[in-house]
Amino acid sequence: MDTKNLLEIRNLNVDFKTPRGRVHALREVSFNAPKGKIVGIVGESGSGKSTVIWAMTQLLAGNGVVECGEIFFNGKNVLDFSEDELRAFRGEEASIVFQDPMTSQIPVLSYSQQMSDIAYRQRNKSFREKIEHSKQIMRKVGIPDTEQRVYQYPHQFSGGMRQRAGIAMALLMNPLMLIGDEPTTALDVTMEAQIIHLLRSLQEELKSTVMIVSHNLGLVAELCDEVVVMYAGEVVEQGDIRQIFHNAKHPYTQALLECDPARVSNRARFLPTIPGDLPDLHIRPNGCVFAPRCKYALQRCEQDRPETYVIEGTHNTKCHLLDSSRDQFGTSSTIERQVSKTETYDSSLKNIIDFEKPPILNVENLNVRFEIMGPLQALLKRNGKRFVDAVLNVSLHLRQGETLGLVGESGSGKTTLGRAILGLVPSSRGSVEFDGRLLTDLSESVLRNLRQDMAMMFQDPIGSLSPRKTVGALIAEPFSLHNKEKKNLEEEARRLCDMVNLPHSFLNRYPHELSGGQARRVGVARALALEPKLIIADEPTAGLDVSVQGEVLNLMRDLQARRKLSYLIVTHNLPVVRHICDRLAIMYLGRIVEQGNGEMIFQKPAHPYTEALVHGVPQPDPDKRRNLVSIEGEVPSLTNRPSGCEFHNRCKYVQEKCKTLMPQEKVLPDNRTVQCHFPLIN
Amino acid sequence: MIPGDPVSIALGPRATPEIQAAYAAKMHLDKPLIYQFLIFMGNVLQGDLGADVFSDRSVTTTMAEQLPFTVTLAVSAIGWAALVGIPLGCLSALKPNTWLDRFTGVLSVGTIAIPSFLVSIWAILLFSVTLRWMPVIGAGESGNILDQVHHLILPAFAVGLGWVGYLARMVRASMLEVMGENYIRSARAFGLRSRTIIFRYALKVAILPTITLIGIGFGSLLSGAVFAEIIFSRPGIGKLIYDMVLSRNFPVIQGAVLVTVGLYVFVTLIADLVVSWLDPRVRDSL
Numbered sequence: 029m030d031t032k033n034l035l036e037i038r039n040l041n042v043d044f045k046t047p048r049g050r051v052h053a054l055r056e057v058s059f060n061a062p063k064g065k066i067v068g069i070v071g072e073s074g075s076g077k078s079t080v081i082w083a084m085t086q087l088l089a090g091n092g093v094v095e096c097g098e099i100f101f102n103g104k105n106v107l108d109f110s111e112d113e114l115r116a117f118r119g120e121e122a123s124i125v126f127q128d129p130m131t132s133q134i135p136v137l138s139y140s141q142q143m144s145d146i147a148y149r150q151r152n153k154s155f156r157e158k159i160e161h162s163k164q165i166m167r168k169v170g171i172p173d174t175e176q177r178v179y180q181y182p183h184q185f186s187g188g189m190r191q192r193a194g195i196a197m198a199l200l201m202n203p204l205m206l207i208g209d210e211p212t213t214a215l216d217v218t219m220e221a222q223i224i225h226l227l228r229s230l231q232e233e234l235k236s237t238v239m240i241v242s243h244n245l246g247l248v249a250e251l252c253d254e255v256v257v258m259y260a261g262e263v264v265e266q267g268d269i270r271q272i273f274h275n276a277k278h279p280y281t282q283a284l285l286e287c288d289p290a291r292v293s294n295r296a297r298f299l300p301t302i303p304g305d306l307p308d309l310h311i312r313p314n315g316c317v318f319a320p321r322c323k324y325a326l327q328r329c330e331q332d333r334p335e336t337y338v339i340e341g342t343h344n345t346k347c348h349l350l351d352s353s354r355d356q357f358g359t360s361s362t363i364e365r366q367v368s369k370t371e372t373y374d375s376s377l378k379n380i381i382d383f384e385k386p387p388i389l390n391v392e393n394l395n396v397r398f399e400i401m402g403p404l405q406a407l408l409k410r411n412g413k414r415f416v417d418a419v420l421n422v423s424l425h426l427r428q429g430e431t432l433g434l435v436g437e438s439g440s441g442k443t444t445l446g447r448a449i450l451g452l453v454p455s456s457r458g459s460v461e462f463d464g465r466l467l468t469d470l471s472e473s474v475l476r477n478l479r480q481d482m483a484m485m486f487q488d489p490i491g492s493l494s495p496r497k498t499v500g501a502l503i504a505e506p507f508s509l510h511n512k513e514k515k516n517l518e519e520e521a522r523r524l525c526d527m528v529n530l531p532h533s534f535l536n537r538y539p540h541e542l543s544g545g546q547a548r549r550v551g552v553a554r555a556l557a558l559e560p561k562l563i564i565a566d567e568p569t570a571g572l573d574v575s576v577q578g579e580v581l582n583l584m585r586d587l588q589a590r591r592k593l594s595y596l597i598v599t600h601n602l603p604v605v606r607h608i609c610d611r612l613a614i615m616y617l618g619r620i621v622e623q624g625n626g627e628m629i630f631q632k633p634a635h636p637y638t639e640a641l642v643h644g645v646p647q648p649d650p651d652k653r654r655n656l657v658s659i660e661g662e663v664p665s666l667t668n669r670p671s672g673c674e675f676h677n678r679c680k681y682v683q684e685k686c687k688t689l690m691p692q693e694k695v696l697p698d699n700r701t702v703q704c705h706f707p708l709i710n
Numbered sequence: 711m712i713p714g715d716p717v718s719i720a721l722g723p724r725a726t727p728e729i730q731a732a733y734a735a736k737m738h739l740d741k742p743l744i745y746q747f748l749i750f751m752g753n754v755l756q757g758d759l760g761a762d763v764f765s766d767r768s769v770t771t772t773m774a775e776q777l778p779f780t781v782t783l784a785v786s787a788i789g790w791a792a793l794v795g796i797p798l799g800c801l802s803a804l805k806p807n808t809w810l811d812r813f814t815g816v817l818s819v820g821t822i823a824i825p826s827f828l829v830s831i832w833a834i835l836l837f838s839v840t841l842r843w844m845p846v847i848g849a850g851e852s853g854n855i856l857d858q859v860h861h862l863i864l865p866a867f868a869v870g871l872g873w874v875g876y877l878a879r880m881v882r883a884s885m886l887e888v889m890g891e892n893y894i895r896s897a898r899a900f901g902l903r904s905r906t907i908i909f910r911y912a913l914k915v916a917i918l919p920t921i922t923l924i925g926i927g928f929g930s931l932l933s934g935a936v937f938a939e940i941i942f943s944r945p946g947i948g949k950l951i952y953d954m955v956l957s958r959n960f961p962v963i964q965g966a967v968l969v970t971v972g973l974y975v976f977v978t979l980i981a982d983l984v985v986s987w988l989d990p991r992v993r994d995s996l
């Protein structure tokens with residue numbers, strides 16, 4: 029093995045035994061991690077990224093087997109390690125930062141206990157010394173007040189802080205390699221940017237080798253030196269970050285990069301997608317794994333497995349197109365493919381916002397107040413607040429055919445506002461007018477009827493669908509919920525299926541048999557069942573891969589143009605918002621701090637918070653790396669609102685006045701409203 | 711309300727109407743029911759549970775004498791059940807589908823299914839009558855600890871047996887669930903020793919629902935103790951209630967029931983406190 033490389037994986041094959049046979053989760057995976065570099069493994073979910081990590085640490089699930097292959101770490105084959113050697117390897121030589129800090133840290137032990145447990149190998153250190161060392165590492169990863177915080181428990185930390193603590197735990201034994209499995213996926217963009225920045229500066233300081241697994245192209249472009257692209261259990265392309273992002277050779281890599289909405293600047297176009305689904309990994313593919321979805325597939329692609337062609341230096345790819353001798357075989361004609369239905373959106377269908385009619389939704393000064401403790405409890409905790417204001421004086425309007433995006437970090441009150449508009453949570457003050465009727469005074473039964481005209485699309489489609497009902501029954505459910513006796517529910521279900529481009533064969537399946545994108549389609553079909561005028565969609569693409577995300581967004585836009593739907597989209601995903609929304613409302617601590625035309629806001633944010641959010645998105649281009657974190661700190665607790673401008677403790681442009689005086693809403697010349705004393709444009 | 715007029719039971723059939731009326735007035739039995747209840751509750755709050763109708767002894771004193779026997783029985787029953795059941799459940803969760811796991815499964819179903827009074831009778835037949843290893847009745851000579859322990863073994867065995875299976879099943883299920891959690895995998899990935907992972911990480915989480923269950927299940931534990939006290943003729947609240955029901959000694963029954971309920975509430979509270987001591991999330995939400 030090359031001494032330049034800390035890790036060399038050669039021809040790794042991993043299977044999982046399942047009742048339906050073996051899943052060939054990794055096939056012929058080979059790549060290197062050079063010492064002192066940051067290597068990114070990208071791929072969509074199910075491509076086997078995590079399996080690589082678990083195979084490497086020998087912690088595969090019980091049904092997983094390494095069929096063959098070698099994993100050399102620092103010159104030794106990890107697969108030959110004894111149980112004791114493995115234990116020494118884990119945490120000391122290679123240490124992992126996990127995807128979800130909520131579930132990967134034990135809730136009943138404090139950080140001091142967890143960290144001294146990890147440091148059990150340092151027998152010469154006393155407990156006190158271990159705690160001191162833990163505090164030092166926690167300070168290094170940017171956790172304030174370590175004197176107290178080291179004794180706290182995971183649930184007492186916010187999401188971003190927990191992930192910092194996760195990094196601290198991984199760094200505790202000063203490992204040779206730090207591995208991050210989707211380290212920012214569970215976090216907001218603002219926290220993500222901070223963690224990316226932290227990882228990069230730690231790597232520079234410690235000179236350690238880092239391996240980051242992610243489906244987020246922006247993160248990889250911003251952080252990594254080398255990239256390994258995986259698809260359905262195989263490495264399809266690898267190379268230097270610029271080679272991959274600027275000169276990708278494999279059709280999958282190219283398609284994946286194209287899909288990313290952060291790269292698609294033209295708003296009017298439908299987003300590119302990768303038609304088709306991941307192959308069934310129970311069957312070993314004969315030819316190229318990507319052949320069923322590849323635009324350029326050749327005749328031979330379905331029979332011959334492509335070998336690895338070196339393009340330049342470390343850049344190589346597995347694709348027949350790179351075979352310079354291919355024309356000798358006379359097999360270079362691409363296969364004619366039936367264009368799948370999802371691609372045939374009629375792009376001449378333009379969405380037209382109806383400016384003639386009054387807005388379909390009018391929200392005036394809406395407030396939502398939650399009681400967080402009973403009167404007795406409040407008495408016991410003398411200084412405790414009984415109520416929190418989750419939504420404060422929100423006014424917005426939405427026209428027919430228009431899309432309004434509601435954006436903010438988690439905890440900013442977006443979802444609550446959406447639910448309050450539907451009357452699913454009671455509002456304490458203000459009014460909601462929908463289609464000319466004041467919802468806030470209506471009785472529950474009238475409201476139920478009106479709710480047919482406004483549908484909710486939920487964040488987690490599989491979780492919100494009843495697992496024992498078939499897709500057909502689920503799609504037709506809204507009819508029975510609203511006592512709509514349609515004569516032929518099956519026909520209705522088929523009609524809705526067509527509308528969301530779901531084949532009729534899906535009607536008899538169950539929710540757990542659906543992929544993420546298919547489940548989302550069922551969610552859309554259900555929302556559309558009663559032909560609503562307004563759809564409130566809560567994070568419509570959260571947890572979806574980029575290639576599928578485009579499909580769902582395209583479908584939503586197509587339906588909007590056809591049926592003059594209005595959308596209220598609640599999300600923290602800014603690239604998606606930019607692509608689909610006409611207007612934006614930015615929320616912070618329950619207030620709308622900026623509202624106006626989406627494109628203008630993206631080009632020239634007026635509120636410092638908006639600017640921070642817009643700049644918080646990592647660009648999928650290694651030449652556009654940011655050097656500064658756009659926003660420090662975290663969203664304050666609702667029980668402890670800052671004085672004056674509530675953003676002042678995180679604002680880059682803060683002045684004395686901001687700390688005491690709450691800014692009034694200003695209307696800028698381009699008709700946008702902003703709550704700031706010193707808006708960034710005038 | 712209950713058959714048997716309290717006055718005629720207390721004074722016997724030969725009491726004159728005047729004596730009966732005087733007694734009723736003294737005991738407030740001539741007042742409306744709600745008034746009787748309020749007086750009783752007022753007295754309870756002052757630690758006065760009334761007096762025995764036959765001996766005129768204070769019920770509070772009787773309770774103070776009898777309660778320790780019942781508590782000792784209940785605690786030793788649940789104690790040995792926990793000592794055996796929790797490790798059994800742990801082991802079978804760590805080695806699922808081995809012979810030990812199957813054995814524990816069968817044992818659990820068996821011990822849960824057999825009622826404790828049957829266990830008591832069989833235990834007496836085997837250990838006391840046939841083998842003559844154990845005393846049959848009573849709680850042992852007062853002051854002689856060894857003798858008392860000797861008398862405690864069989865009843866505690868009988869009352870606790872069902873709990874062995876119950877706890878083993880409960881711990882097995884929650885242990886299996888916890889061992890599949892992400893944080894156990896991350897503990898492994900940090901290279902912790904399996905000892906630490908099992909006893910410090912997994913068990914600490916898996917034991918929480920078990921503690922709550924013991925708190926809630928204390929009621930059925932008490933009813934098991936009542937049977938055992940009757941069969942083994944042991945002093946205790948259960949035996950007392952049984953005897954007093956036969957003689958319709960209402961103030962004593964009333965006191966005993968009240969003390970039992972109080973005990974139950976107390977134990978549930980203790981269980982909640984232990985859980986919140988072990989689980990910082992619960993502690994913070996209080």
Ligand SMILES: Nc1ncnc2c1ncn2[C@@H]1O[C@H](COP(=O)(O)OP(=O)(O)O)[C@@H](O)[C@H]1O
Binds near residue numbers: 091
């Ligand atoms: N314990 C398991 N049993 C069966 N299949 C599994 C198991 N773990 C992972 N897989 C399968 O292996 C493939 C790769 O999964 P994974 O490594 O988690 O992908 P990624 O991390 O890229 O999303 C997927 O098809 C997944 O369904």
Ligand code: SF4
Binds near residue numbers: 317
């Ligand atoms: S080998 Fe063929 S099918 Fe596979 S990516 Fe290349 S051209 Fe497409």
Ligand code: SF4
Binds near residue numbers: 636680681682686706
């Ligand atoms: S009012 Fe001041 S602190 Fe608030 S956003 Fe504007 S500049 Fe920043």
Ligand SMILES: [Mg+2]
Binds near residue numbers: 077078210
């Ligand atoms: Mg993964």
